[in-house]
Amino acid sequence: MLFSNKVVNILIPIISVLLGLLAGAIIMLFFGYNPVAGYAALWNGAFSDIYFFGETIRQVTPYILSGLAVAFALRTGLLNIGVEGQVFVGWLASVWVGVAFDLPMIIHLPMAVIAAALAGAFWGFIPGILKAKLGVHEVIVTIMMNYIALYISNAIVRNVITDGEDRTENIADSASLGADWIAQLTFFSRLHYGILIALFMAVVMWFILNKTTTGFELRSVGFNPHASNYSGMNVKKNIVLAMVISGAFAGLAGAMEGLGTFGYMNVKSGFTNIGFDGIAVALLGANTALGVVLAAFLFGTLKIGALNMPTEAGVPTELVEIVIALIIFFVASSYIIRWVFLRMKKEGK
């Protein structure tokens, strides 16, 4: 065999990325920019010095978690479009705990992180229970829950946590994921400890899905609820549980922003896109824990590197959005790439 299925599955996202970058280069050429200079600026913007590198990793952190949230739900047969909203409530909960208490760090920080996970889990629980009990499709509910989360968060920031302000106070140091030594090491980038949480959660997702009886049930229910019911699994419980766990991952992504990057929450006019980008990350990462981590690194790199493109090469940042969209396009149309492999396989014989 020239290419086994497994190898093809790994090659497809890689080829999609390359095709996306290639298509991006063509577009740059078309509009009269130098693609080599453009991509060099992108690379420099992400990795050229330790500050940029810190910012890149900082950007990767919430992407890992929101990607895991989407991937976890997809692996159990659910389409969680509500990661965005779950990120919001997670962010809000973590900041709320962060500003409202004054406790030793060893209690305060875990409490704030757990509050975010619980808030996200609760936000996932609602569409989960509606689907399990009433058969309401989770896509509809989660989309609506995104708006509810956005406006409720704004209202709470403005009217409950503060007195008519547009942003909360900064969280107490005891609830912060940031650390002085990291800041100094990376020339005061906003890199924080959250990346460790994100990587750890990737391992947790892999472990739950692949190694535990719970994961076996979740995947089974995702593939075939009838057979799962026949086998004695509680299908409804598993649907709810899947949404709760997925929501918890998303809530943690919110905590990364609330306790790490920003240290506060402000009134927002629109979505952060962390959750929606998570859908792309999960897709590119083929819904596996490792794949999500790698895809999140790519997205983080592109987003941060892109900031350097206008200054260094005169290429507008929007172009990176186009490249990202093209990558997603090529992953989604992986059928074409698969087909090319099939042809090569046949001719290779």
Next chain:
Amino acid sequence: MDYVIEMLNIRKEFPGIVANDNITLQVEKGEIHALLGENGAGKSTLMNVLFGLYQPERGEIRVRGEKVNINNPNVANELGIGMVHQHFMLVDTFTVTENIILGSEPKKAGKVDIKKAEKEVQELSERYGLNVDPRAKIRDISVGMEQRVEILKTLYRGAEILIFDEPTAVLTPQEIKELIEIMKSLVKEGKSIILITHKLKEIMEVCDRCTVIRKGEGIGTVDVSETNPTELASLMVGREVNFSTEKTPATPKETYLSVQDLRVKDWRGVEMVKGLNLDVRAGEIVGLAGVDGNGQTELIEAITGLKKSESGSIKLHDKVITNLTPRKVTESGVSHIPQDRHKYGLVLDFPIGENMVLQSYYQEPFAKKGVMNFKNIYKKAQELIEEYDVRTPDAYTKARALSGGNQQKAIIGREVDRSPDLIIAAQPTRGLDVGAIEFIHKKLIEERDKGRAVLLLSFELDEIMNLSDRIAVMFDGQIIAEVKPEETNEQDLGLLMAGNKSQKAGEQ
């Protein structure tokens, strides 16, 4: 000899498996040629090679004496080869004509000339006695008619050689009779037919010659007029086949399953089981006979916990299991071979090995404190695969990739291996070939002889008569008669199944 199709020494490999090895198939013009083999023997693979969906590793294909290279279905179409698929590929909301012309629409001034197409379809339909209304919508016509549309589709594209893939699997007896007439009239008009099947009766009835393949190998071609079903069956499975299962008389012991005054509603809220009483004792097979839709499914779902019962009781030994969850019922010692193996029996996207522990995955040694032990799971799966002769490249292969017979053997292995007290087998041999049927029947009788209670639901009277020690006839939600197989015959059973109660009085 004038062969219209020749497939010579075809070999086709898939990763880990040789699907076709050295198979030769020669079809004469104007004959109905049967391609006989067990499920998974490689019939479909061979036909997909002929139809251009697969490329063979070795061998050559000749059409009308000329060597051809069929590398996609369009080439096959141009050569006049048409396939009537088992699963119809029709657009529900389109008319018959629209479906037939789909992809090769006749055009007039840039528009589809539907009038002309309808006329052509009408002519074709009349010529071959198909009796299809060109203007009917697919969703309004019967399954038998849909199949005729598929036949018309190939004829419209000028097919001279028609491949029928298990065409009778989805038809009623009356529709089968009509299909046979259609096949005969096609041949009379000079077409040639390859009939893929594992039903011996059909081969004896319509075919001229028969090519047998077994486990991917070509066994040979025989003239149907010079053979008989027994010989064909033994060619197909490679040994003598018993059509009637041998068994010793049952020695039933204490009552295992006791259903009393059970009432169950279906999903619409209509009462389907209406005060039913039934006992199954250890060491006997009770056959549940009846026309589909008389509450058999609801009865089984109520016993296994898949459906709530309204009233009445279900007891196992002396333990009441009424309205317990499926898991509790399973743990009480009930195994269930479900009617619909794809919907209920298997998670098709799981490896076959993990399907082997679908009910016991949480118990030791397969899991400990919530963590799975895949080493033990696959060890167990390997044992079951060997013991139950499940043909699969390995235990890691997805259940979806297995043939129906092997999927069923896997389910039966899993259900029997749990050493249950009660086995509920719902249509355990539906759609399987004689070899697999024989194997499954033997297993069920073995389990009976080990002292297990077996409740068998089947719509095949042969199967009920062969296997049961006692037949319970179900009609309109109740058991209206219990008879011994040796004291009845298919006619009497048929009358009882139709609800003829006077017959019941006569029997008792």
